[in-house]
Amino acid sequence: MSNNDVIVLNATLEQRKKQVAIDIKEDDFFEIFSFEQILKNYDLSYEELENGKVGSGDDGGIDGFFMFVNEELVDEDFNPETIKRHPKISLELIQSKQSSTFSETAMDRVISTLIDIFDLSKTSEELAMRYNALLIRKVELFKEIYMSLAGKHPQLSVKFVYASKGNTKEIHYKVLSKASNLEQLIKSKFAGSDCIVKFIGARELLDAARTEKTYTLQLKFLENYISRGEDNYIVLSKITDYYDFVTDEKGDLRRYIFESNVRDYQGEVEVNKDIKASLQEPGGLDFWYLNNGVTIIASRASIAGKTITLDDIQIVNGLQTTTTIFNFLKENKDSWKDENRGILIRIIVTQDPEARDRIIKATNNQTSIPTASLRATDRIQRDLEDYMLQHGWYYDRRKNYYKNQGKPSNRIISIPYLAQCVMSIVLKEPDNARARPSSLIKQDVDYKRVFDDKSGLQVYLTCVEIIKSVEKFLKDTVVQQEYLQFRFHVGLLLVINLLGRKDYTIPELAALKGTTIEVNEIEDAFKLLIRKAVDYQKMNGGSFDRISKSRDFVNYMLS
Numbered sequence: 001m002s003n004n005d006v007i008v009l010n011a012t013l014e015q016r017k018k019q020v021a022i023d024i025k026e027d028d029f030f031e032i033f034s035f036e037q038i039l040k041n042y043d044l045s046y047e048e049l050e051n052g053k054v055g056s057g058d059d060g061g062i063d064g065f066f067m068f069v070n071e072e073l074v075d076e077d078f079n080p081e082t083i084k085r086h087p088k089i090s091l092e093l094i095q096s097k098q099s100s101t102f103s104e105t106a107m108d109r110v111i112s113t114l115i116d117i118f119d120l121s122k123t124s125e126e127l128a129m130r131y132n133a134l135l136i137r138k139v140e141l142f143k144e145i146y147m148s149l150a151g152k153h154p155q156l157s158v159k160f161v162y163a164s165k166g167n168t169k170e171i172h173y174k175v176l177s178k179a180s181n182l183e184q185l186i187k188s189k190f191a192g193s194d195c196i197v198k199f200i201g202a203r204e205l206l207d208a209a210r211t212e213k214t215y216t217l218q219l220k221f222l223e224n225y226i227s228r229g230e231d232n233y234i235v236l237s238k239i240t241d242y243y244d245f246v247t248d249e250k251g252d253l254r255r256y257i258f259e260s261n262v263r264d265y266q267g268e269v270e271v272n273k274d275i276k277a278s279l280q281e282p283g284g285l286d287f288w289y290l291n292n293g294v295t296i297i298a299s300r301a302s303i304a305g306k307t308i309t310l311d312d313i314q315i316v317n318g319l320q321t322t323t324t325i326f327n328f329l330k331e332n333k334d335s336w337k338d339e340n341r342g343i344l345i346r347i348i349v350t351q352d353p354e355a356r357d358r359i360i361k362a363t364n365n366q367t368s369i370p371t372a373s374l375r376a377t378d379r380i381q382r383d384l385e386d387y388m389l390q391h392g393w394y395y396d397r398r399k400n401y402y403k404n405q406g407k408p409s410n411r412i413i414s415i416p417y418l419a420q421c422v423m424s425i426v427l428k429e430p431d432n433a434r435a436r437p438s439s440l441i442k443q444d445v446d447y448k449r450v451f452d453d454k455s456g457l458q459v460y461l462t463c464v465e466i467i468k469s470v471e472k473f474l475k476d477t478v479v480q481q482e483y484l485q486f487r488f489h490v491g492l493l494l495v496i497n498l499l500g501r502k503d504y505t506i507p508e509l510a511a512l513k514g515t516t517i518e519v520n521e522i523e524d525a526f527k528l529l530i531r532k533a534v535d536y537q538k539m540n541g542g543s544f545d546r547i548s549k550s551r552d553f554v555n556y557m558l559s
Contacts, residue, residue: 005167005201005202005203005206006100006165008206009165009202009206010165012206012209013029013030013033016029016033016209017029019406019408020046020406020408020409021408021409021410022408023410023472024409026098027098028053030096030098031053031055031063031064031096032046032049032050032053033205033209034063034064034094034096034163034200034205035049035052035053035064035066035094035096036049037163037200037204037205037208037209038064038092038094038161038163038200038208039066039092040211041248041250041253041255042066042068042071042073042255043255043256043399043400044066044073045399045400045403045412045414046403046409046412047412047414047417051075051437052064052065052066052138053134054132054134054135054138055096056134056481057132058130058131058132058135059131059132059134059135060109060110060112060113060116060117060131060135061095061106061109061110061113062093062094062095062110062113062135063094063095063096063097064092064093064094064095064096065091065092065093065094065135065139066091066092066093066094067089067090067091067092067138067141067142067145068088068089068090068092069083069087069088069089069090069145069149070087070088071088071090074141074145075437075438076137076141076435076437077435077437077438077439078141078145078438080145080148080149083149083152084152085152085153086152086153086154086155087149087152087154087155088154088155088157089145089146089149089154089155089156089157090157090158090159091142091156091157091159092159092161093110093158093159093160094160094161094162094163095110095160095161095162095163096163096164097163098164098165099164099165099166100164100165100166101164101166102162102164102166102168102171102172102175102199102201103175104172104174104175104178106162107162107175107179107182108178110160110162110182111178111181111182111185113131114160114182114185114186114189115185116130116131117131117135117139118186118189118190119189120143124136124139124140124543127139132482133480133482133543133544134481134482137545155192155193155194156190156192156193156194157193157194157195158186158190158193158194158195158196159195159196159197159198160182160195160196160197160198161198161199161200162197162198162199162200163199163200163201163205164200164201165201165202165205166199166201166202167201167202167203168199168200168201168203168204171199179197179199180197182195182197183195183196183197213254213256213404214248214254215257215311215312215313216309216310216311216312216313217245217257217309217310217313218307218308218309218310219235219237219241219242219245219307219308219310219345220237220238220241220244220245220306220307221235221236221237221241221307222235222236222237222238222306222340222342223235223236224236224303224308231301231349232346232347232348232349233301233303233308233346233347233349234344234345234347235308235344235347236288236342236343236344236345237342237343237345238340238341238342238343239279239287239325239329239336239339239341239342239343240329240333240336240337240339242322242325242343242345243325243326243329243333246315246322246326247326251330253322253323253326256400256404257313257314257315258314258315258316258319258322274290275291275320275321275324275325276324276327276328278290278291279324279325279328279329280328286341286342287341287342287343288341288342288343288344291321291343292318292321292344293318293321293343293344293345293346294315294317294318294321294322294343294344294345295315295316295317295318295345295346295348295359296310296313296314296315296316296345296346296347296348297313297314297316297347297348297349297350297356297359297360298310298311298312298314298347298348298349299311299312299349299350299351300312300349301347301349308347310347314356316356316359316360317360321343325343353382354382357376357377357382358377360376361377375415375441375447375451376397376398376415378451380451380453381395381397381415381451382397383457384397384418384460385397387457387460387461388413388460388461388464391461392411393411393412393413393461393464394407394411394412394413395413395415396413396414396415397415399414410468410472413464415441416437416438416440416441418460418463418464419433419440419441419450419451420433420434420437420440420467420488421433421460421463421464421466421467421488421491422450422451422459422460422463423440423449423450423488424463424467424488424489424491424492425462425463425467425488425491425492425495425509426450426455426459426463426506426509427449427450428492428502428554428558429551429554430486430488430489430491430492430548430554431489431548431550431551431553431554432551433488434485434486434488434489434548434549435548435549455506456506456510458510458513459509459510461513462509462510462512462513463491463509465512465513465514465515465517466491466494466495466512466517467487467488467491469494469522470487470490470491470494470522470525470526471484471487473519473522473523473526474487474490474526477519477523478526482544482545483530483544485544485545485548486529486533486544486548489529489548489554489557490522490525490526490529491525493525493528493529493557494517494521494525495509495512496558497521497524497525498512498515498517498521499512529557532553532557533547533553533557536553536556536557
């Protein structure tokens with residue numbers, strides 16, 4: 001490999017760092033950059049990539065730890081009871097180093113670590129003698145989910161990726177031998193599991209970074225109908241052509257073209273079993289007789305012959321149908337080469353964001369879908385996006401909308417993150433914010449507590465500014481990264497100190513918007529938090545992780 005690859009990669013890293021992460025240390029940015037390229041098909045946000053980072057000393061050679069169940073990212077409030085039989089558990093473990101080679105010593109270290117963390121008999125207390133709290137927390141979560149799903153016969157897949165600036169064509173045979181040993185180790189630990197070790201160097205990182213998401217795609221069709229104004233279409237497309245439409249160059253599903261904030265793939269639920277059964281049945285009724293089809297929104301459309309070209313595509317209804325078709329044809333496409341069964345597709349062309357949101361809500365309200373999953377289309381969410389934008393923040397009510405535009409990572413705010421900020425400061429429940437990152441507003445009652453029209457938009461901005469200032473302090477000055485899990489608690493104490501009382505009002509809180517917060521003020525709140533946490537731990541035991549999720553601790557902290 002030419003040294004040019006490393007030179008170009010370094011230039012790419014420098015340019016992207018200036019654009020999206022100017023305040024992040026170089027090594028940390030390389031880790032996040034590597035995670036993003038390796039996990040590109042999962043379309044993770046900056047917040048999700050950051051949450052998977054465990055490398056901070058005593059990490060056992062693992063810098064990134066990501067777990068997926070049925071290809072959906074798992075967070076700490078994941079509910080195994082919602083998962084049907086035969087789930088797929090995928091672990092993505094990543095080592096990311098800026099070195100110019102792939103080290104045998106690094107492989108030895110990882111193998112030693114995996115022997116420890118995948119020993120189900122080892123307690124967290126035993127692991128704590130060798131590994132940091134961030135890694136242990138991820139391991140605990142994996143063990144809890146794996147054991148809770150054991151009766152549903154999960155398929156475990158483990159991938160270890162070693163990323164560096166080295167040349168993958170010049171890896172020493174001893175390093176490759178270690179990779180083989182690691183694969184055999186995992187398979188021996190978990191019967192029936194799959195394991196693969198991959199090496200990614202400068203060339204592979206560059207290729208991945210250059211792979212752009214394509215929102216302009218062509219779809220072949222059998223028949224079409226043009227509705228009023230000649231800007232909306234109903235087309236009947238062969239299922240095999242639709243499969244090609246939603247499949248990228250690597251053979252993966254284009255997840256990014258789905259409306260991310262609506263809902264996830266539900267796996268082997270009854271409706272998806274019926275869809276799969278209709279695909280498996282040879283002959284018989286055509287597929288579109290039995291299925292409602294999908295709805296696509298695009299900004300522009302043009303037809304040439306029997307092909308329609310669409311710009312700015314989002315599939316806003318039909319995720320279950322599409323994913324089931326994709327999974328089925330990925331295994332059976334060769335046997336379907338002569339199949340002519342079709343799928344019905346509605347194509348709505350609009351550049352109006354409000355009209356787009358109304359279409360999303362209407363098309364999904366006709367199916368069985370939790371109300372909270374449609375929150376991104378609420379008026380208050382659109383108002384918050386506009387208001388935040390006026391103050392230099394990018395409110396990502398549509399997941400990765402601003403990330404895809406290259407906006408600074410530390411200025412992007414997701415709906416769950418904003419909910420955590422409000423829950424901890426307005427509702428004074430930092431324990432709830434910490435314990436339920438992904439399910440905090442799934443229930444209607446919780447959503448209405450957080451997003452209350454009567455509160456005024458200013459208070460939401462205040463909460464973001466407070467928590468972001470605390471996070472920056474903790475990342476810049478605190479050595480033990482496990483203290484980051486107390487950022488919501490520190491934010492609450494900081495507000496109490498700034499306002500001089502615990503029973504502050506929403507108008508008083510809102511008035512703090514734009515207030516310059518001194519480092520020593522955050523430091524005072526942090527020191528108070530640590531004193532309280534240490535005292536509470538001495539009296540009651542438990543790890544800081546459990547303490548941060550405890551309501552009893554919050555009551556003690558505020559006493």
